[in-house]
Structures are given as structure tokens and as C-alpha cells.
Amino acid sequence: MTLVNTSVHNPWRDPVRLWSFFGLFSYFLIPWQGLEYGVFDATPDEFFVAYGWSSINSSTIALAAFIACLIRPWHSWQKAPIIDGTISAFAGVAIFFVATVTKEPLGYGAALQIFALGGILSMALARRGFIQGDPFMTGSVLFIIVAIAIFVFFPVSTVFSKVLFAKDGSFTPDLFFDNLFSFGIGRTVWNSLRMALTVGVATTILGLTFSLFVTRVTKRFHGAIRIFSILPIITPPFVIGLSLILIFGRNGSVNDVLLMLFGDGGIFIGAGQDGWFERSPYIYGFWGIFLAQTLSFTPISFMLLVGMVSSINPALEEASLTMRSSDWQTFRYVTIPLLRPGIANAFLLAVIASLADFGNPLVLGGDYDVLATEIYFSIVGAQLDYPRAATLGIILLFFSLVSFTIQRQWIGKKSYVTVTGKGVGGTFQALPRGIVWGCTIIVVIWVIFTTMLYGSILLGGFVVNWGADYTLTLSHYEELWTRGFGYGAWPSFLTTLGFAAVGAPLTAMVGLLIAYVTTRKQFFGRNVVDFGAMICFAIPGTVIGISYVIAFNTAPILMTGSAVIIVISFVFRNMPVGIRTGISALAQIDPSLEEASLTQRASSIRTIFSIVLPLMRPALISAMVFSFVKSMTTVSAIIFLVTADTQVATTYILGRVEDGDYGQSISYGSVLIVSMLAVIILIDKLVGKSRTERTKV
Amino acid sequence: MSHNSSSAKITFRNVVKKFGDLSVIKNIELDIEAGSLTTILGPSGCGKTTILRLIAGLELPTSGQIFIGDEDVSALSASQRDVSMVFQSYALFPHMNVGENVGYGMKIQGMAAEERTVKVEEALASVGLSGLSARYIDQLSGGQQQRVAVARALILEPKVMLFDEPLSNLDSKLRRNMREDIRRLQQETGITSIYVTHDQSEALSVSDQVIVMDEGVIAQIGSPHTLYQKPNSTFVATFMGDANIIDGNVIDEGGNAVIDLGDEKIFLSRPTGEVGLGPIIAAIRPESMTLKDTDFTGSTDGMLKGRVISQAYVGVANEYSIDWHGQELFCVVSAYLPAFKPGTEIYISIDPLGISPIHE
């Protein structure tokens, strides 16, 4: 074991003592327990009881630990860390244990004091040589591991315990199987899988078509590509569904037109004859969801495939052509096989996205129930059937993890083309004529269709009642936005803005920190961090939602209904993108830059702030923008966590949809889309191309 | 820049570094004199960079102790040590200009801006880059970047400077200039320096002391002369330039050592006592050999008889491959001497200074 000497000459300035003092101060000043009505609305009595020192409780352990760290015999620097580490680690575990048994809800004071214990533990571990003896990095790793344990592993495991243990704590595995084979679950699973596989195939074919079109048919659509990549981020997941209702719904435009032509008294129908056509809700169900998801996820498949298509080395196709194979044979035996790993990847990710999609099935599902929505319906309203919701959550998580694992294996081992983001030199041979025509026709249909959809989204808010009364009106907007900040859309809009604004920097920081420690540092426990990050990638939003509701509904971590839990759900939902952005940004930064800074006597914190962060600024900003926008438009996890006080934009819109008020919901939706687009464009303009981007390290 | 009176010696006591189960540095004992320039040579992956990183504190030893001066630094992190490093990639911060790069360490230490500017200009002047402090790194040539990296390392007046293959990204002409500049700066400042390189001529030309490493151990340590002329193993002999390895037996001829090769013999022109009798390996430098016609009239005592297999003209010299009793010898002869065609029988005459006896 490598020991590290970070002792300072004045023992009173030793970080362990500083942390202990910090812990003691928060013990006396900040309430240990959570206050049911918040810090500001609590009565003095409640305040008093919440303080750790008002009685003997779990906080006494923390107090004892801090005192022990302060008065322990001041051993040599080799031995002291063993004592400190044992005390702080033991105290941390004991606090959770005791608080769970005595059902104390831990509050801000507890959080600060556990943080202080973490500080002491990191110092001790660093002195025992953890991560090259770097206390800051050690603390970060500890923080990440504890955060992943509390907000990923713990909730997921409570979902399992919900169906394996009865209320009295007895082990009842048959409960799980009862639920598993209960009426309707089999059909729901089959519905979800059928949908996911169909959508996977469709989006992959379309994504491939578009990739071929923009790289091999014409190169004039770079602006379109950009829009393509932004649309799925800024569009709330159910808005596509809504616009499909406007167009194909019972009162939708298509029905109107068909009715006008072929309905009772229609143009092609003789007077007095019955029409061939009646209004019907054919869009609800399989085809509606299929259409909405295909429209929503094709851009994602496209983004995954276009890099690969453009980085095929043209020489490979040329080689095939010089060997007397026709252009069709070349396409069939060279081009497509080269793309196979990319195709598989796009397919699997589309499957995961379809399984996880909650918004579209919610508005379009009709009788077609899928796992994501059934989880919600199991606990909403009078149902409150948590075991059933948990069972469904486990099934959904299982399928999602399986697809994700296959995807990881596949991509890890079978990539024939290196995705560098830039094309390879040389020009491509022309594709076979049939392919060119096929691509072009599909693209044209798609563009018309998408324009129609987004057109209906933007216009839908300006007519009295789509399908019935097309009189232009501003009344929906007035209703939403001009009744003062306490009415209409404002409360939910401002709440969401606040949550997203707090969550975005946190998400970006945690994501980049995880990227940093997993790519740059070797440490014991890295697999835990990797695994936790992988779960975050794969876990569907609804499963996060249900698991948070179940896990954080009781002491010691009682957070259901609070704003904090919503922000935390944002952080863990959006973190994967932060991690991915961070990893690719770090791959561009030579690690010896950080080492150069260290050998210039800069501490590791200093190095992070003056070297790593400035160089990662573009990544930091894009991770922040992404998570901000995503937080504004997400629905799946948050719908489980909001209360009347913490209503967010998307849940408000869904409420309006449930009331059948399509005018307001669609106008609120379009305001969200337009304002998110504005945010992205604005940040893009403000940031521009920075010096660090120009100078590739 | 003034002579650094505080330069420090470096000592390794039984240092081991493992990455997982892989021992990369194996029980190294090492003493480096204060104010000297030591080069580390060795094949790729032998642990040269790891030694530098151990001194810098970028890696901590698995066991053993490292001293800088009299202080045990084994448990100190990089930012706590008085050591600067010049990286192979230069590691210049792309988001700072030249002045900010060079002044980075002083800014960290909290030096005031005006004082820093003066210091930075001084340091830049010492590497011949006066007036470039407002430039960004991507506006500099490779050689200039390298000088900035040196200035940044020098400015903190560290006790120890480390160079990890600092010149490997430069072309050969520039490399020669730079290595002389580095040597000059090192001698002016008197900072104890360790220099890693792949290029043995670089090592021989600049250093006070050379360390040859092999798979995590020190194969030999000594002055450039010692290593070239008295290698202690065939590994060192073949690593420090080319060498022909021949097995023989030392015998005594009137107090002088002679290597008996069976039918032939070669002279060492050293007292037998110094070399010792018995079986030995002779490492013969190719450039210490000259070729003679077989109708050569003088004494052929101490020469080897062989046949030219191939000959290549490389400008300054002719390189020969020679068959000697079935063993192939490599031999470099000045191009101003007459050349021999393949197939020609010849005598090889060897300068005794080019023969190193090795006991293994």
C-alpha cells in the first residue's frame, strides 16, 4: 500500500479537523431531520425537535464521530488515517442504519454532516494512497459512488423488494409471480415488444435512407441535418402524438377531408345516399403509437447512422467495382455489410427508446396498453397498486437492459468504420439508380409529413377548435399567458424553468466528473461507477419515476413531493449525455496537460478549474443546454413525482389533454418548442467558436 | 538566470513500481549527483518514463524511497515537489498564450502580475523567444513550442528538471541545436536534470552520466565514455551503437591481454591483470575495423580473415557484411578508402580501443 503524506505542520489546519469542526457547526446550527412543511413554514416546536441535539437519535452518531476525530491521539501521519477512516465510514453506515430503524427523515443538517464525514473519509483514503493520494479526486469518487448508490441502486432495489416482500416484511416471491401472470400483463408485454420491434425496424430503415440521401445522393442539406438533430430534443415526447390527433384524430383534418368527399352528403356521394365513411378514432392504438414513435425516433437513428455512412472508405466500394461487380452487388455485398454494426446499434437504441416512451402511448394508446403507461396507470387515481407497478417496472427494466447490453457488446467489438465525425477523403461512387430514387421519394414524403405535423402544432393553437371550428383566435394564448403569473401556464412554466436551471449545471458537472474519473483515474470501485452509469443509460424514465416514488416515500430519505427529488431525477435522467459528451471531449485533451499543471505545483482542484474545465467548456455548455432543454420537455419520470405545488409544463399540458382541451395544450406545446429552439440558437450564437475549439489539443 | 545553489541530488532506495501485477521498476538503487545531467536510455517499455514520473510525483512508488536532496519525497504528490518536467508532447496549455503558459506556475504561487511579467520575459529571453509572450501556442513552430516548454519548466527554478524525449518531435537539424541549448541552460543554471531519449548519440553528447535500462532494471550506469567503451553486458554494448559479438578466451602474452579465437587472435593492448584470464565475449565496434587486401604485405597478426558478403555505399562510409568462419560481421569503413566487391577475400584489422571485453 502506498501511503501519502499530506499532513500540514499546524495540526489545527489539518483538513480532518476542519471537516470535524464543520460537522460540529452544522450539528448545532442546522436541523438534522427533514421538516415536513419545509424550513420556512415549520413551527418553532417542529424546528426544535428537528435539531439533532434535541434528543438522542441518529445524529448522536455523527456528533460522536466528529468529537472522536478531534480528540483522538495525534498519531503519526501513517496511522491517523486508519483511525479517521474507520470512524467516518462506520459512522456513515451506522447513521443510515439507525435512521432506517427509527424512521427518522434525514434533512439538510444530516446531509451536511454526512458530507463532512465524507470529507474526513476522503482525506483518510487519500492519505492511504487512494487515487495517487489526491483528496479532491478521492472525495469526488466517493461522492459519485454514494450518489449512484442512493439514487440508482437503492431505488431500483426497492422496486424489487416491493414485489418480493409483503408489507409485514415477509419474503413472498409468489407475489411477484402472481403479478407476473395476472390478467393483462402478458398482453401488455407483448404489446410493448411488438411496438418496440416494429418501430426499431421502421426507424432504422428510415434513418439509413436519410443517411444515404444526405451523404450519397446530394450534399446540399446541411441545415436540414441540424434541424433534424435538434427536433427530437426540443419536442416534448407527446407533442408528435398530439399533432397526429389533430390530423388523423376523430375530428382531425384527414377525417374532415374524407368526410367532405365520401361522407354522408359528400361530394362523391349521390344526394340522399349513405356515405362510405364515418368519423372513427382509427389513429388510437397500435398505428398511432407506431407513427408517433417512428416520427420521433427516426432523427435519432439518422444521427447514429449518418456518421457511419459518411466514414465508409470510398476505396472499399471502388475496389469492389474494379472487380467487375455491378453497383447493386457492391451496395448489397460491400456497403450494407460495412454498415451492419451501425444498423444493429440504431435498431437496438430505437427499441430501447420505444420501450421507454411514455408520452405518445399516453395520448394515443387507446386500448393498446404498453408497459410504460401501465406502470403509471397502476398507481394513478384509486388503483395505487404498487406491487403491480413494480412488477411492470422490473419487466420493462429487464428488456431495456437486455437490449442495452447487446448493443454495448455489438458496438464494442464489431465496428468496421471508425466514427471520427468527419468524412474520409475521396469521393463516393454513385449509388444504384433504384436506391437513389427510393431514398428521394421517402425523403420527400417524410418532409411533407413532418412539415404538416409541425405546421399543425404551430397553427393548432391559433384556431378555436381544430376539427370543428377553424376560426382564428388568440384566446388559447390569452388564457395561458395573460391572466397573470399565478394563472394559466405561468406557474408550471416558471417552476419548470427553475428546476431545469438548477438541474442543468448539476447534471453537467456530475456527468463530466464521472467522465473524468472513469477515463482518467484508476481506482478501486471504478466498476461500480461504470455499472451505475450504464444503468442510468438503460433505465426507462417511468422506471425511475416508480422507483423514486417507492424508495423515497419513507424515512430515512423522505423526499416524495419535494422539489429536490424532481431536480435529482433530472440529474440522473440526463447525466448519461453529460458523461458521453465528457468522454469524447476528454479524448481530445492530452492528459499530460494536467500533469504539466501538477508539476507546476498546481493542486488537483486548481488543475481542474484552470486547465480541464476551460478546455472542456464546449462540452460543458452543450451538456448544460441539452439537460436544460430535456428537463423542460421531459414527462416520463417527472409525472410520478410532481404534486399540485410542483406542477411542471409537460404535466400541465397532459392535464389539458386529459380535459380534451387540445387548443391550449397544443399552444403551450408550441411555446415550449419555440422557446427551446430559441435557447439553443441563442447559446449557439453567444458561445460561437471558442479558441479552445479552434486549437485542437 | 543565476546559478542554482539549491540544486539537489536524487536518490532511489530499493524502489519498486507495479501496475497491477506487472513490475515495471524492479528494486532500483540510484544516486544522481546534484547539478548533473543524466540521460536514461533503453528500449521502448523498459520503464524510462516511469522513472521520471516517479521523480515528479506523477506516480508513487509501490515500495522503496525516493529522496530529493535529503528530503524523503516518496509520499509527496507532484504539486508538493520541487520538480519541473518537459513533456514529449510539450503539454502547453492551448487556451493560454505563451506568457500565460510560462507564468502559470508563478500565478499558482500567487506572484503579482507585474513581477510575473518581468520573470516571464527573462525566462523567454533565456530560451531565445523574447517578445513572443502574446502569441498563442498554435501560432508557434514546433521548435518554438519546445522552447516555451523549457522556459515554463525553468522559470520556477526547480531543484530537478525532467525531460521526457523532449526533442523527438523535431527534425534532426533542429534537434542538434536544441540539445546544445538545453545543455547550455542546464550548465548555466546548475539544475539537476534527467533526460530520457531514444537517441544514443543525443545521450552521449549532452550528458555527464548515462543510465541504460533494461526491463525495469538498470543495466549500466556511467559516463558516456565508460558506457561506449566499457559496456558491462552485450545488451549495453549492442544498445550503445552497433557491436559485433565474438566469443573468445583471454590469454596472456607478455603481460598484455590477447583474445584467443582458435586459429586467430585479437589484441586488447591492456594489461592481463585488468581484463582477467578465461572465457570472454568481445564486443567489437564496426567503425573500429578496417579492411585489407589479401596481398597486403605487413604482419597479419591480430587480424581476422574473411570474405565480403555485401557492400553498401552510404555516403560517408562503406558498410560491409563479412563472412568470418560462418559468423556475419558488420563493418563500417571510411568511403575514402578503396572499396571491396562482394566475394573478395580480405583481412580485417581492428583498433584495440574498439574492442570491449565483457564477462557475462
Ligand SMILES: Nc1ncnc2c1ncn2[C@@H]1O[C@H](COP(=O)(O)OP(=O)(O)OP(=O)(O)O)[C@@H](O)[C@H]1O
Ligand atoms: N499507467 C500504467 N498502467 C499500466 N501499465 C503501465 C502504465 N504506465 C506504464 N505502464 C507499463 O510500464 C512499462 C514501462 O512504461 P514506460 O512508459 O516507463 O516505458 P518507456 O521506457 O518510457 O517506453 P518508451 O520508450 O516507449 O516511452 C510498459 O510496459 C508500460 O506498458
Ligand SMILES: [Mg+2]
Ligand atoms: Mg516513455
